[in-house]
Amino acid sequence: MESNRPRYCLGLLIMFMVVFSLGIERTANDYILAIVSFTGINIILAVSLNVTNGFAGLFSLGHPAFMAIGGYTTALLTFSMEKKPLFLPDLPQWLIPVHLPFFPALLVGGCFAALVAQIVGISVLRLKGHYLAVATMGFLIIVQVLLNNANSITRGPLGLNGLEEFTNVSWVAGWVVVTIYTCWKIKFSSLGRSMLAVKEDSMAANSLGVDLFYTRNFALTVGAFFAGVAGGLWGHLITAVTPGSFSLIMSFNIIVMVVVGGTGSITGSVTAAIIFTLAIECFRPLEENFGIYGVGEIVISLVLILILIFKPSGMFGTGEPKFVTGKYKQLSPTNGK
């Protein structure tokens, strides 16, 4: 019964990404390339948080913590063998010879973030609503404190800098496609429908045989995996990972993207991530030239509050627009209240 439209859209997306990244890498300057890469990373972050937050309704503020875990792991794995003794003289013995190329390092980073999510999930997933939000925020702060203090591995507040600039538009584009594809598949699978059921009414879902814990934990883990990958890409884009960058502000920014786009809508997250990144880039020169620091965040928080008051379902609600899904009505709950 499903329309073929999503498949065409996927094909189109892949083709566009290939042409776009090849084209732009040949023509654009470094500044543009960096913005495009940031946009892609934000798309990965928003779409993956949407799995946790939008599909399963687990309001997590811990996304940057998973990013940090992935980012640091990837950075350590790809850290240049020559610089290691200089930068990290106290590195544990077993870590010194470990070295991986970028792609497997990213995967390991993502998997490690996912593993941590599994462990965190066991403890915090029995909380719900804003209590879960606060617990995941606590987790984020704990991760920050640990990164700040585990000097021998993380160099404390200095962070790991001098990373090689592996991340380019093609890498990001590839991961964007993988993220969107995976999350789309999840949303329209039976597991995705279980997540929606758990979000709407966990007790009813449970009585129908949905394993609450497994479903929730899966949603958190998938989100964490992609956050970890995004962290790795991010670190190798700005060539440094520091504890301060994976902050509550970052968490807030990703949530703004998800809420503005429509909690639960992949199309919404993608659109909002693009708008958000571009808006931030427009504010940056404004702030620097006129010395009006903070204006960007003020506008963003204002937009968020206005959306929460006047259109809490965001741009696309919980569903996907018709031009992506085709004419058949999709299996999704009523659009947000």
Place this chain on the structure above:
Amino acid sequence: MDFGYIAQQLANGLILGSMYALVAIGFSMIYGIVRLINFAHGDIVMIGAFTTLVLMETAGLPFPLVAFFVLLTGCGMGILIERISFRPMRGAPQVTGFIASLGISIMLQNLGILTLSAQPRNFSFPSYMQRILNLGPVSFRVVDVVIILTAFFLMVALIFLVQKTKLGIAMRATAENIDVARLMGIDINKTIMATFAIGSGLAAIAGLMWGGKFGQIDPLMGYVPGLKSFVAAVIGGVGSIPGAILGAFILGLSEVLFVGLLPPIYSSYRDAFVFGVLIIILIAMPNGLLGKDIGDKA
């Protein structure tokens, strides 16, 4: 590590605890009445601190008058935030209000950065407040005594208000059942507004104290006391005012002892410890020490 040292640490914990308590009370009251974790509550502390700075150093007002106006400013901010942001969202899922409060918090911080710059400002009370008093092995500044006494006075006044006055009864009735409260003729908008005003006023006073205690303020200073007071409120049982006070003192004391008694290498893990405790309490005893079961946490 002698008795004097421990007594001094306990005194410090008491001071920290009374500042946390003033913020935590507001957190708890607001949660109790509208089931909102108001993340922007901590930033009222910052506003209180900067109001103090302006009134004391620029306008040169005497201290009691400064305290009074800081209280008023806090009340006003609380009313403003409730009216323009939270009231239009009443009835929405709980998480909506929480995200909005996160937004308000970030907006207030950045408004602070925009108008006051991110640079920390020195903050000094008049010299008679800085005098040092010795009480056996423990030494206090006058300002420390003022902090504890003011906090104590405000807590007693608040408990009287909530327990004995008509407004207090209306607040407790509204916290329990908004619809029935309305059927009794209670104007819940006014009652909720009063709750925000009182809670925020206390937080602003905490800001005044924070500045006096640590001597430096900046637009992001509300973040830490805000979060810690929330933890305090959770320890005591969110929604319960005596719980918030108890939680604040437990947190203040254990934080100071954690830093003071353990080897210095652990002291930088202080915040991890605080939030570790938060997560454990949320999971293991979600109603806190004195809270009542309202069944909306786990």
Place this chain on the structure above:
Amino acid sequence: MLSVENIDVYRGRTHVLRQVDIHVKHGEIIALIGANGAGKTTTLRTISGLLHPAKGKILYAAGKGKRQIEISSLPPEQIVSTGVSHCPEGRGVFSQLSVKENLLVGAYLRKDNKIEQDIQSIYEMFPILEERSTQAAGNLSGGEQMMLALGRSLMSRPKLLILDEPSLGLAPLVIETIFNKLKKINTEGVTILIVEQNAVMALELSHRAYVLETGRVTLFGRSADLTLNPEVQKAYLGGE
């Protein structure tokens, strides 16, 4: 005294009440009977201002010869101030407040100095409440909570008392006490609008009654006549 004129009420997207028309005269006891989900509670919540009708209006006059006012757009706290007191379904006592505080909340809008005196008369009506005046209302038994809820509603000195299922979950003896008190309250000049699942008792107590079915008034008339109506007997009185 109260005219509910052809109101339509929605809850979310559900159309709950259709063209409901109810008239209450001064001094009457009116019963509203009907099955679960017929819209009885919704009717009461609309009269007291917790819900607002999409169509139709509600007119109310505080007593004989008093001016009629349109109350359907007023908030509940203003409707209470005109002399309507609504004792909600499930009693709704404030379980963390003491018995006395509950009574004080009932008198929330009053500014006169006879509140203490009225509390004493409630204590005379239900002596158990005086014994327990400092206890938290949550510790009372179901019957005691009902007494408290009724007393609390009377504390605003209502002209019109609205009761939503006062017999719910109570022992027969307690129900009898409550209903006797209601009769007495009525003879003292308070008009009563009561919703009841227990149609036998409701028809016995009331002067007139309305039958609600799926959001519409299907029958109304003198209670004595309705008791004899074969349809009512079949559906609500368990008779044949």
